[in-house]
Amino acid sequence: MTEEKKEEERKKRSTATEAAAKIGPMVKAMIASVLQARDEGKPIAYTFICCCYDEIMRAMDIVPHWVENYAGICGAKRDAQRFLEKAESESFSRSLCTYALCGLGFDAWREELGQMPPDAPWGGQVKPDVMLGSGQILCDPRNKWYQAAQHYMPNVPVYNVGLPWPPYENDYDYREVQGYYIKYIVEELRGLVAFLERHIGKKMDWDRLSQLIDLTDRTWNLIWETYELRRAVPSPMGTGDAMNTMVPIVFMMATQQAYDFFRELNEELRHKIANREGEIPDEKYRLIWGGGLPAWFALTDFNYFNSRGAVFPVETTYRMVEAVYNFDIDLSRISDPLEHIAWRWLKYWTYWYDKARKRPGSHPDVERLIQYIEDYKIDGIVMHEAFSCRTWHVGLIWQLNRLKEIYRDMPSLILESDIVDISSYNEADTRARIDAFIDTLEAIKSR
Amino acid sequence: MAEKVAGRGLATANKYYQDYGGRARELKKQGQRIMGYICALVPVEIISAAGFVPFRIKGDVNEPITKADSEMETIVCPLVRSCFDMSLKGKYEFLDGIVIPHACDSICRTYDVWKYTLNLPYSHLINMPHATGDSSLSFYRAELDTFKRSLSRFAGREISDESLTQTISLYNQNRAKVRELYELRKSSPPLISGAEVARLLVGVVGIPVEESTRLIDDVIEEVKQRGKVLPTKSARIMVVGAQIDNATFIDLIEDSGAWVVVDDLCPGAREFFSDVAVTPDPIDGIAERYLRGIYCGRTFREKRESYYEYLGQRFGHIGRFTKEFKVDGVVLYIYKYCDPFGFEVPAMKSYIESNGTPVLYLEDEYSMSTIGRLRTRIQAFLELLGSK
Numbered sequence: 127m128t129e130e131k132k133e134e135e136r137k138k139r140s141t142a143t144e145a146a147a148k149i150g151p152m153v154k155a156m157i158a159s160v161l162q163a164r165d166e167g168k169p170i171a172y173t174f175i176c177c178c179y180d181e182i183m184r185a186m187d188i189v190p191h192w193v194e195n196y197a198g199i200c201g202a203k204r205d206a207q208r209f210l211e212k213a214e215s216e217s218f219s220r221s222l223c224t225y226a227l228c229g230l231g232f233d234a235w236r237e238e239l240g241q242m243p244p245d246a247p248w249g250g251q252v253k254p255d256v257m258l259g260s261g262q263i264l265c266d267p268r269n270k271w272y273q274a275a276q277h278y279m280p281n282v283p284v285y286n287v288g289l290p291w292p293p294y295e296n297d298y299d300y301r302e303v304q305g306y307y308i309k310y311i312v313e314e315l316r317g318l319v320a321f322l323e324r325h326i327g328k329k330m331d332w333d334r335l336s337q338l339i340d341l342t343d344r345t346w347n348l349i350w351e352t353y354e355l356r357r358a359v360p361s362p363m364g365t366g367d368a369m370n371t372m373v374p375i376v377f378m379m380a381t382q383q384a385y386d387f388f389r390e391l392n393e394e395l396r397h398k399i400a401n402r403e404g405e406i407p408d409e410k411y412r413l414i415w416g417g418g419l420p421a422w423f424a425l426t427d428f429n430y431f432n433s434r435g436a437v438f439p440v441e442t443t444y445r446m447v448e449a450v451y452n453f454d455i456d457l458s459r460i461s462d463p464l465e466h467i468a469w470r471w472l473k474y475w476t477y478w479y480d481k482a483r484k485r486p487g488s489h490p491d492v493e494r495l496i497q498y499i500e501d502y503k504i505d506g507i508v509m510h511e512a513f514s515c516r517t518w519h520v521g522l523i524w525q526l527n528r529l530k531e532i533y534r535d536m537p538s539l540i541l542e543s544d545i546v547d548i549s550s551y552n553e554a555d556t557r558a559r560i561d562a563f564i565d566t567l568e569a570i571k572s573r
Numbered sequence: 574m575a576e577k578v579a580g581r582g583l584a585t586a587n588k589y590y591q592d593y594g595g596r597a598r599e600l601k602k603q604g605q606r607i608m609g610y611i612c613a614l615v616p617v618e619i620i621s622a623a624g625f626v627p628f629r630i631k632g633d634v635n636e637p638i639t640k641a642d643s644e645m646e647t648i649v650c651p652l653v654r655s656c657f658d659m660s661l662k663g664k665y666e667f668l669d670g671i672v673i674p675h676a677c678d679s680i681c682r683t684y685d686v687w688k689y690t691l692n693l694p695y696s697h698l699i700n701m702p703h704a705t706g707d708s709s710l711s712f713y714r715a716e717l718d719t720f721k722r723s724l725s726r727f728a729g730r731e732i733s734d735e736s737l738t739q740t741i742s743l744y745n746q747n748r749a750k751v752r753e754l755y756e757l758r759k760s761s762p763p764l765i766s767g768a769e770v771a772r773l774l775v776g777v778v779g780i781p782v783e784e785s786t787r788l789i790d791d792v793i794e795e796v797k798q799r800g801k802v803l804p805t806k807s808a809r810i811m812v813v814g815a816q817i818d819n820a821t822f823i824d825l826i827e828d829s830g831a832w833v834v835v836d837d838l839c840p841g842a843r844e845f846f847s848d849v850a851v852t853p854d855p856i857d858g859i860a861e862r863y864l865r866g867i868y869c870g871r872t873f874r875e876k877r878e879s880y881y882e883y884l885g886q887r888f889g890h891i892g893r894f895t896k897e898f899k900v901d902g903v904v905l906y907i908y909k910y911c912d913p914f915g916f917e918v919p920a921m922k923s924y925i926e927s928n929g930t931p932v933l934y935l936e937d938e939y940s941m942s943t944i945g946r947l948r949t950r951i952q953a954f955l956e957l958l959g960s961k
Contacts, residue, residue: 216919217918217919217922217934218915218916218918218919219907219909219911219915219918219936221909221910221915221936222910222912222915222916223912226916259873261702261703261704261709261873263675263681263700264678264681264682265678266677266678266871266912266913266916267912267916269703269871269873269913270870270873270912270913270916270917271916273873273916273920274916274917274919274920276876276880276883276920277880277919277920277923280879280880281880283876284876286703286704286873288702288703288704288708288709288712290675290700290702290712292700293684293698293700294685295696295697295698295723296696297697297723297726297727298719298722298723302719303715303716303719306711306712306715307712309711309712310702310708310709310711310712310715313708314704314708314709317706317708487689489685489689491685511646511648512648513648514648515648516648516649516678516679516682516910516912517678517682519646519648520645520646520648520649520678520679520682520683520686521646521682521683521685521686522646523643523644523645523646524644524645524685524686524689524690527643527644528689
């Protein structure tokens with residue numbers, strides 16, 4: 127490792143919670159466990175976050191390798207450019223998802239060398255036994271990435287799970303169509319189980335699957351309850367920390383480790399609230415991270431916000447759970463485990479539909495922002511537009527416009543860079559924009 | 574009965590191309606209802622059967638994108654941004670509604686932006702799955718039923734199986750005419766230029782299908798009558814990409830000394846070379862065709878035995894076209910921010926090249942400002958083909 131890289135690694139973001147500080151080693155251990163699984167001959171799957179196959183994989187002892195996570199690590203370590211350039215040399219456009227480009231560049235290089243690329247971050251990304259994509263109503267790369275990866279690993283099979291949810295429409299309620307959505311998702315999950323049994327050579331343990339589903343439900347509830355604690359003034363934990371605590375949510379779901387992590391975080395937040403201990407000593411502005419994945423190489427920007435008196439008690443990004451007891455369906459009464467997963471999935475994505483329908487001109491995404499703004503006593507909105515990702519970064523401007531039209535005009539800031547490609551980022555410019563935004567907040571407060 | 578198209582075929586096609594939307598505006602004034610849609614994955618048969626004139630929303634490569642940026646991020650596919658920009662600027666003020674398919678992120682993720690900003694009387698998102706297995710087909714079929722019910726409510730009339738069967742027949746006739754047109758491109762030199770075909774096909778997706786079929790027929794007759802008037806050029810080119818809704822790029826290639834003799838584009842061979850099968854329940858045939866019959870990068874097909882077979886499954890039609898149309902070189906022309914096609918490039922390129930056809934890959938931004946750079950690349954590619 128070069129001295130320059132070591133210097134960059136030293137500039138780590140400081141966390142407000144002890145729990146968030148534990149995440150780095152946890153991720154490192156997670157990557158190491160995949161490398162170890164390879165040595166031990168355990169089955170490994172390339173996987174995406176938020177595809178609801180967590181319990182299925184774990185019930186079958188399949189070791190997940192989260193490709194978005196690995197690309198994010200490369201980005202956070204500021205060591206992604208060489209993999210992006212490798213992908214570009216293979217004729218992939220640099221305007222495509224840079225998680226995918228980083229992963230594809232890595233895979234192409236690894237397969238070309240017959241071994242890990244030199245100084246691969248945290249030991250590297252192993253060649254998998256299977257790749258599990260997904261066809262949702264978002265994220266083309268989840269549908270295309272593994273197909274493209276087969277160009278370098280032609281013998282690694284892909285299963286693309288269809289995981290739609292009903293769109294929010296004016297002329298019909300989603301409940302009118304949810305029946306055939308559930309039927310489809312269940313069939314797709316059943317197909318996934320058959321695919322894994324065929325390629326991994328191990329039968330599904332259905333009892334264990336049910337247990338893991340129950341664990342996941344309980345974990346969802348706990349996460350929701352824990353994050354709701356952040357409503358407190360001063361807020362004990364910000365979005366900077368949540369970009370760490372997303373790890374158990376999206377990479378460790380259906381494990382006792384994830385549940386235990388949030389139990390500890392819950393206790394820690396309760397303790398901080400009891401002692402009126404906020405993320406920063408003098409909380410002046412409460413902001414919402416209202417959309418967009420973070421620039422993984424620039425997480426210290428959250429500390430910069432903190433230095434200007436701003437905290438983020440809430441975010442929409444990676445808060446990909448609701449309390450299942452708030453759904454309009456009792457999941458515990460569903461006996462088929464795959465149907466249970468399907469209903470949880472559908473109810474999550476349609477959770478804000480009813481609320482949005484009650485406010486003229488509203489929309490579920492906007493309604494969620496409004497609810498958080500009120501619950502968490504928010505003064506302003508910050509979003510991030512990552513140029514390479516259309517999935518999470520299209521519609522942000524529109525949401526702000528809708529918010530202004532149907533609710534109120536909130537101070538807002540849209541930062542621009544990327545999730546992985548550091549060449550898109552300018553620290554001085556970013557911080558100047560943050561300064562200007564804080565000045566606006568200050569002017570409003572002093573009116 | 575639709576109006577008789579006035580004038581000769583190519584001149585009329587050029588008129589519709591230049592004044593895109595003009596005919597729809599006329600029809601609107603005459604009391605017809607116009608339903609806008611984006612992308613060839615919208616089943617126009619259903620829209621027609623509901624009594625609407627389907628109208629493909631297109632962008633304008635000559636018009637700088639200005640208004641769209643106040644609602645839509647610049648990381649969206651530039652063609653979609655241009656379409657939205659033109660809509661905001663009132664170019665398609667005659668629309669009664671809009672139908673958007675789950676085609677790609679740029680189209681699907683902007684659905685709400687279109688819906689809320691244009692505030693048209695009707696809007697609908699067709700949630701098309703990516704995979705093509707039997708469960709996906711059943712789901713998609715149910716989605717089309719939902720769309721049919723929704724549109725029927727808005728139209729205030731039932732969409733009967735009879736009317737669907739009739740519109741299926743009309744669109745199949747239309748597609749057959751386009752295939753007949755493409756036959757005229759097989760000779761050397763071709764009887765019709767690539768730019769003439771592009772203008773015609775872009776123009777006809779903005780007029781009623783009966784008029785479209787008659788116009789294509791007029792063009793075929795006119796071209797046959799004029800005979801071999803086009804000069805011989807150095808190379809025969811196939812253009813592959815997502816959607817090209819203008820003739821500028823085709824003009825560029827043909828002005829550089831080659832003919833564009835076939836394509837895998839929308840509008841183009843991708844959407845006109847597969848028919849809807851006539852089935853007892855017409856929705857079955859429509860679902861099958863739109864999910865499995867259109868070879869678009871956004872659709873995921875299950876892998877066959879070997880990887881090479883899989884490439885053939887995805888890109889075999891391109892290989893067949895290169896042989897049938899005696900193609901010397903393929904240009905992959907893909908817009909920036911196009912994830913479905915961008916991820917295809919290495920595999921597609923290697924498949925075409927493995928069949929002995931050279932490939933030029935170009936990424937563009939849907940802007941006239943890049944013409945100079947593109948011309949240089951095209952000229953260099955044609956020189957390379959000439960030296961072989």
